[in-house]
Amino acid sequence: xxxxxxxxxxxxxxxxxxxxxxxxxxxxxxxxxxxxxxxxxxxxxxxxxxxxxxxxxxxxxxxxxxxxxxxxxxxxxxxxxxxxxxxxxxxxxxxxxxxxxxxxxxxxxxxxxxxxxxxxxxxxxxxxxxxxxxxxxxxxxxxxxxxxxxxxxxxxxxxxxxxxxxxxxxxxxxxxxxxxxxxxxxxxxxxxxxxxxxxxxxxxxxxxxxxxxxxxxxxxxxxxxxxxxxxxxxxxxxxxxxxxxxxxxxxxxxxxxxxxxxxxxxxxxxxxxxxxxxxxxxxxxxxxxxxxxxxxxxxxxxxxxxxxxxxxxxxxxxxxxxxxxxxxxxxxxxxxxxxxxxxxxxxxxxxxxxxxxxxxxxxxxxxx
Amino acid sequence: xxxxxxxxxxxxxxxxxxxxxxxxxxxxxxxxxxxxxxxxxxxxxxxxxxxxxxxxxxxxxxxxxxxxxxxxxxxxxxxxxxxxxxxxxxxxxxxxxxxxxxxxxxxxxxxxxxxxxxxxxxxxxxxxxxxxxxxxxxxxxxxxxxxxxxxxxxxxxxxxxxxxxxxxxxxxxxxxxxxxxxxxxxxxxxxxxxxxxxxxxxxxxxxxxxxxxxxxxxxxxxxxxxxxxxxxxxxxxxxxxxxxxxxxxxxxxxxxxxxxxxxxxxxxxxxxxxxxxxxxxxxxxxxxxxxxxxxxxxxxxxxxxxxxxxxxxxxxxxxxxxxxxxxxxxxxxxxxxxxxxxxxxxxxxxxxxxxxxxxxxxxxxxxxxxxxxxxxxxxxxxxxxxxxxxxxxxxxxxxxxxxxxxxxxxxxxxxxxxxxxxxxxxxxxxxxxxxxxxxxxxxxxxxxxxxxxxxxxxxxxxxxxxxxxxxxxxxxxxxxxxxxxxxxxxxxxxxxxxxxxxxxxxxxxxxxxxxxxxxxxxxxxxxxxxxxxxxxxxxxxxxxxxxxx
Numbered sequence: 001x002x003x004x005x006x007x008x009x010x011x012x013x014x015x016x017x018x019x020x021x022x023x024x025x026x027x028x029x030x031x032x033x034x035x036x037x038x039x040x041x042x043x044x045x046x047x048x049x050x051x052x053x054x055x056x057x058x059x060x061x062x063x064x065x066x067x068x069x070x071x072x073x074x075x076x077x078x079x080x081x082x083x084x085x086x087x088x089x090x091x092x093x094x095x096x097x098x099x100x101x102x103x104x105x106x107x108x109x110x111x112x113x114x115x116x117x118x119x120x121x122x123x124x125x126x127x128x129x130x131x132x133x134x135x136x137x138x139x140x141x142x143x144x145x146x147x148x149x150x151x152x153x154x155x156x157x158x159x160x161x162x163x164x165x166x167x168x169x170x171x172x173x174x175x176x177x178x179x180x181x182x183x184x185x186x187x188x189x190x191x192x193x194x195x196x197x198x199x200x201x202x203x204x205x206x207x208x209x210x211x212x213x214x215x216x217x218x219x220x221x222x223x224x225x226x227x228x229x230x231x232x233x234x235x236x237x238x239x240x241x242x243x244x245x246x247x248x249x250x251x252x253x254x255x256x257x258x259x260x261x262x263x264x265x266x267x268x269x270x271x272x273x274x275x276x277x278x279x280x281x282x283x284x285x286x287x288x289x290x291x292x293x294x295x296x297x298x299x300x301x302x303x304x305x306x307x308x309x310x311x312x313x314x315x316x317x318x319x320x321x322x323x324x325x326x327x328x329x330x331x332x333x334x335x336x337x338x339x340x341x342x343x344x345x346x347x348x349x350x351x352x353x354x355x356x357x358x359x360x361x362x363x364x365x366x367x368x
Numbered sequence: 369x370x371x372x373x374x375x376x377x378x379x380x381x382x383x384x385x386x387x388x389x390x391x392x393x394x395x396x397x398x399x400x401x402x403x404x405x406x407x408x409x410x411x412x413x414x415x416x417x418x419x420x421x422x423x424x425x426x427x428x429x430x431x432x433x434x435x436x437x438x439x440x441x442x443x444x445x446x447x448x449x450x451x452x453x454x455x456x457x458x459x460x461x462x463x464x465x466x467x468x469x470x471x472x473x474x475x476x477x478x479x480x481x482x483x484x485x486x487x488x489x490x491x492x493x494x495x496x497x498x499x500x501x502x503x504x505x506x507x508x509x510x511x512x513x514x515x516x517x518x519x520x521x522x523x524x525x526x527x528x529x530x531x532x533x534x535x536x537x538x539x540x541x542x543x544x545x546x547x548x549x550x551x552x553x554x555x556x557x558x559x560x561x562x563x564x565x566x567x568x569x570x571x572x573x574x575x576x577x578x579x580x581x582x583x584x585x586x587x588x589x590x591x592x593x594x595x596x597x598x599x600x601x602x603x604x605x606x607x608x609x610x611x612x613x614x615x616x617x618x619x620x621x622x623x624x625x626x627x628x629x630x631x632x633x634x635x636x637x638x639x640x641x642x643x644x645x646x647x648x649x650x651x652x653x654x655x656x657x658x659x660x661x662x663x664x665x666x667x668x669x670x671x672x673x674x675x676x677x678x679x680x681x682x683x684x685x686x687x688x689x690x691x692x693x694x695x696x697x698x699x700x701x702x703x704x705x706x707x708x709x710x711x712x713x714x715x716x717x718x719x720x721x722x723x724x725x726x727x728x729x730x731x732x733x734x735x736x737x738x739x740x741x742x743x744x745x746x747x748x749x750x751x752x753x754x755x756x757x758x759x760x761x762x763x764x765x766x767x768x769x770x771x772x773x774x775x776x777x778x779x780x781x782x783x784x785x786x787x788x789x790x791x792x793x794x795x796x797x798x799x800x801x802x803x804x805x806x807x808x809x810x811x812x813x814x815x816x817x818x819x820x821x822x823x824x825x826x827x828x829x830x831x832x833x834x835x836x837x838x839x840x841x842x843x844x845x846x847x848x849x850x851x852x853x854x855x856x857x858x859x860x861x862x863x864x865x866x867x868x869x870x871x872x873x874x875x876x877x878x879x880x881x882x883x884x885x886x887x888x889x890x891x892x893x894x895x896x897x898x899x900x901x902x903x904x905x906x907x908x909x910x911x912x913x914x915x916x917x
Contacts, residue, residue: 053818072377073821074830080822086815090837099833100823144819151823 002029010059037208079148100151261295287343294341378828397770404618417619441520449528475526480586485679515591531573535566575635583763628761691886704890726793734801768863801846808842
């Protein structure tokens, strides 16, 4: 039932402006695949190309081995959930959901059975006779989801479906979508600009920037092993340091950071001594230590946030460095003005080429 | 223009259809008239017609007459309509809703009926004239410049009133309050704050008034008496028994179209430079005036409303007067109606037959064309947009002439048929429906169309299942205007009718010309009743008490 989606060297040009640049991606059957990126990165354009609302002039898009470039929208057999839900205002909830099935030459009982079943699944049975203007945002969202999946499409496309909901509802609906998607096992392409949402919901994420995919990976890997500095900066927060290679040997690479701290990092590609690189350290990857093992830093700001403590410190690099400490494991809380010494968890840091800004770690690929 | 992957779907078909439709009935006729205007009996290409026009005092005077009376009317209409709109939106006026409906009705009835009614009241043999004369008061002549102006002003001020009122309703009340907090009171507040904000809208209304007055044939024809204006000239040149001159008539028509187009473009240009977007939170709430101001405000509003409706009421009144032949007789009864229903039943039936066919075509095509212009953003839809609005600048008489000149010879002979009248109605009255349908469509997210497509429906099914039902309120409020103005259409029908295809307005016009005032009044009353009934049904359906221009 579930299909794979193959996007091969697709391009989209609007008025001499390449909004999608030679992009390829392979989405596996049944997975929830997220297109994540800042606004204007081309994620919605790509989604609409899969749907057929935007034409594909260069490259191909295929469901399994069927190229769909020239198949009109209404024959593509996908369901879509729109950012503004796009519930038909002239139909009740029931009619909205039934709409796609009426087109399928099913007998009436079967249509009714399927509509009722899906209304149960997304928990909107009680609103079935209401018109959309009498529904809350979350309820409309559920109707939109039900309407899209009741026709048992090959592919489900979702365009920022949660961006119009408030924070609490967003989390609730995120779970609901995830649950329904897994239950019916439908190949899903999900567009969002919200990294937290992407991390929580996806099987795999494609991080996009300027019309191209920077990296396709699982949420865990994309966070811990970003392929380039764009991904590292876009997902979560990273502190950027310059560094120099001192030498390689015994499976480790010795690096001196600009702050003077020396690190030994494993799994690095072959590099010659003297090469300059970038060391990316996330706030939670610092280790509070002593003068002998750490670099000197002065606390500028302290914010106690309950579960953890957030510091802004100055390591003498000219930029503010963000550091977090778990409240449960912190020995003490440091006050502004205090001098502290910070080490780095070398198993977690990421190294990037100083010019290409791509990863220098072995085994981290942009596309897998 | 066509890229790879562009499919020939329903909308391509509609686009093609609109191209053929406007090509046949707008572009070809206009081009043909343009060519005609540059020809004469003797020459293939000549400026003679234009030279003749500008060198003869008879014609330049008509041009000057047109410009003079239309400009004066436009200015007066603003001076009357804007205060009326301001007073009725900012202050509490008793019977406000009734007045609004009266003003709408007087706006929607054809101008020449006003002319006719004023002649009956204030003309040489007019009722009021006689009464006043009998007590020794002289009445200035109603004929000529003054009469045309009177009719134009009282028929057209409702446009300014409606436009201004619509705009004032969108001005946030807090803007006025802010002005007051900064020390602007009363008139100064109005002039400094409210007026500039609604000025673009007033200007748009004034343009409509200008174009309508400029195009009006019936009024100057009936009440002008020698004060001839351009539409009258075109008509005369075309039907003149002493050698009709299609070439010269075309040249005059082209001059009219050019003037109208210039006015239209000037307004567009000014408005595009001065357009404000406002955030609307609190609408203006009408305030209760006190003392003399209250009395004055009421007096003003009532006076205007009475003057505007007086011609209509008078016509209804005299339609029940007994007649002997074309002369009035003593007493009241239904004799005029009996005459109408025995002699003119055909023109009543024609009006409804043509009207209903035309309005159906207008609604179907207008809705589809609105979709193309709003949803399909390309060069073609921009051209279509211009085509749809073009009838605004073509006076009815000239539009009739355009169709007649093009389709009175093979390959396509339409002259004398009902079809040519219906086509004229469709093109001339479609803009209301398109504009209103387009306005509502702009508020509907395109994603509902996409949702329907994603559920397996093609573009035509999607349109009829989803888009059109959602557009219905906009379609209806445009269609009501199209419908009423179709019923009232005179100027192009006058060019296109034959004995068999005569409509009510044509019959009324003929009866007036012949002095058959009783039957004219009875027919006018039937027309008015139809119009008012249509409006009431519209108000009932939409649960509103207003129309959107």
